[in-house]
Each structure stands twice: as structure tokens, then as C-alpha cells.
Amino acid sequence: MALSKEDNELLTRVENGAPMGEMIRQHYWLPAVPSIKLEADGAPVRIRLLGQNFIAFRVTDGTAGVIDEQCPHRKASLALGRNEDNGIRCLYHGWKFNVKGEVTEAPNHAGDQAQFCKHVRVNRYTTVDRGGIVWVWLGTGDTPPPFPELPFVDLPTNQRSVTSVEVPTNWVQGVEASMDSSHVGVLHESTTQLTAGGGNERMLMTKALAPKLEFEDRPYGYRYAALRSLPDDKVYARVNNFVMPWFGIICPPDANGPTTVFFSTPVDDVTHRAWFVHYNPNRELGMTVMSASPDVWNFPPLPPGEAKDNWGQNRDIMKRGHKTGFPQHLGTEDFAMFLSQGPTYDRTDEQLCSADGAVIRVRQLLIKAAKEFMAGQAPTLAHHPQLNYPAIQSVGGVLPAGTDWRSLADK
Secondary structure, three states, X not given: OOOOHHHHHHHHOOOOOOHHXXXXXXXXOEEEEEHXXXXXXXXXXXXXXXXXXXXXXXXXXXXEEEEEOEOOOOOOEHHHOEEEOOEEEOOOOOOEEOOOOOEEXXXXXXXXXXXXXXXXXXXXXXXXXXXXEEEEEOOOOOOOOOOOOOOOOOOXXXXXXXXXXXXXXXXXXXXXXXXXXXXXXXHOHHHHHHHHOOXXXXXXXXXXXXXXXXXXXXXXXXXXXXXXXXXXXXEXXXXXXXXXXXXXXXXXXXOOOOEEEEEEEEEEOOEEEEEEEEEOOOOOOOOOOOOOOOOOOOXXXXXXXXXXXXXXXXXXXXXXXOOOOOOOOHHHHHHHHHHHHOOXXXXXXXXXXXXXXXXXXXXXXXXXXXXXXXXXXXXXXXXXXXXXXXXXXXXXXXXXXOOOOHHHHOO
């Protein structure tokens, strides 16, 4: 089911008033920066969302804020500003802003400063600092959309980790991959062996490469089971969830392992930020390749080379048995595929197969939401009355053939 050119544009474009970008801006919270990246009175962090530039910063009392990068006075970058006394001060003329974006001082203005500051036109954004992430709502009005209270957001810090990295491709390529079960046993075969040591259920994905997919619509998007037939009349079932507009909640590798949430958020039309949240709702997360990362703003690593060098693919290690030549990380393998597709790939002439049902549904839900927004309606899944984010869980396990996978998912 290839897309028309018009639907591919609608699906992927987010800048300059594009309907998808405006729908996301108004009806969803965006992750801005890992909480740990911001220090009280520390350096502001430049961020870019939906083609627009902002800074994130944490003030003296520990509160985080997101405001436009350019000072409304003479458009100098506030990323250069001094973060002091519960506000960010522009280096150029000393105007000072609080975490809401309001001007609190304009020392170069003669006259009633309080009245002048009150009338400076600024954009005000609502922020929430939860789950190891500073989130921002970029929409207009007084009432933000429902916050995505996913299962990790209220866990203690020792039960979750958050990392992210900027990837130079369109955001939808990342979202689609998070719901593409059939690629895992091929692209990530070596990575799975290295991380599992041959000792958890995830290895079963490398043994059955054509899963049968079964879907169930949910108030937040959908969940689906990827069913892989095994010897001895058994089935390996992985039940994952897609939560609009970009969250892929992936089941743990075994009963005691961490769940992973992948999400790819639009920086602009040809760049996205890939987020990786590992969490364990039942115990401390412990040391993982994610929690051990020294740089939560630039991990996992991008492929080490350029397109002319096949993105740094290591053919020598492939001769020794590695399946992809990208041993750096599971995410690096995914990023290599996204880069090879191009900045925004053409979905008008794809040749899809039975394994692509989850990808097709991602596209359908996003396009539907954008078209609802264009028709002046609130997207159905953004404000569904039965939204229950904390109850979403993804699970996996081996079942007797013929057993309903819901017996695993609805325990």
C-alpha cells in the first residue's frame, strides 16, 4: 500500500505551517531535553523542534523552562545568555526572562520598567519535568493536551535511563522502524547475540523471520502481536504498543528485563531526535549500555562514516561473522538504514509485504490525525476519553500454539 505523493508530504513535513507540524504543536507534548542535561544556573541548551529554535534552561530554584532562542528585543541568541537569579539574561542589552518566557527586566529602557516588560510580546510555553525528560507544549490556549503519563514517567531515577541523539533524516523513518518487528531478527541479529549472550527469549526472533501479525486498536493508537512459530508446537509472542504520535513501547527481552520506549521526534523536515528510554517497573534498572552512556544528548552513536564510505560500515568484522558491520550499537544499525533511505524517502513506489502491517498502521493513524486537524477537529486519539497511558504494557513470552496472545498481554 504505497502512499500518494500528497500523503507522503502530509505525513512527513512539519515546518512552516505544515498541517502535521501544527497538529503536533497543538495536540501533543514534545520531549525537549533530558532532565540531567540541565543544571541550575548552568548553560542553556539549544534545541530545535518542528523547524523552530528554542533554548532549554534550569534556573536557580531548579525549575526548567523552554523559550524562543532569539531575544524579542534585537534577536540576539539567548543561548549566549547568563543564567542567574532565576532567569536568563541576554548578553546584548541585559533583558531578562523567566522560565515562562516573560520579560522581567529591561535595564536599557527609561521609564516604568514593570509596565514596559508587561507589554513585550513573547511566546509562552508550558513545560513539565517528568520521567527524566523536560517536556514542552508549543500550542496556543490555556489548556494543554493530556500529558503522556507513560509507565516510566513516575519511576525512581534508578529504575530508568534516558538517552537521545540527533539523526539527519525525517522523523517518520524512525517512528516506522520502532514498530517494524520483522527487521529485528535480520538487522539486529549480531547485536541481539552480543547483548543476550544467547540467553534470553529475544534470540527467538533470529530463528523465525516472518512473524504473523495480529492487531488491536486502542484509545492511544494500537497494540499488536508478532507471532513466531517455534518447534514443539509453540509460539513466541511479542506484544508491542504504538502510542500516538511517535512512541513505540517494546516488550522486555525476558520477564525480568527492561522495557524500551523508542520515539523519534521532528527537529525539522530532514532531521529528527531519536530517544531511548529503558525502564524496569519492578526493580532497579542496573547497569546497561544505555544507563552507562557518558553523554545522554548524543547516544547511541551515529554511523561513523559518510555516504561515500557506506557510512563507515566495517566489512572486515563482517568477514568474521558480524551481520551488519555496525558493531557500535543496535541504534547505530537502525540509523545506518535511515541514512541509506535518504533524508525523506519516497513512499510512492514501495513494494510492501505481509510484515509491514504495523508500519502501514502508523502511517494511517498519523495521516488521519493530520486530516482531522485540517478539518478543524481535535485528533481523536489525542483526546480520547478512555486514554490510560499508565496502563500500557508490552510483553513477550512463549505460548502453546493456538493460545490467544491476549492471555499474555492482559495478565
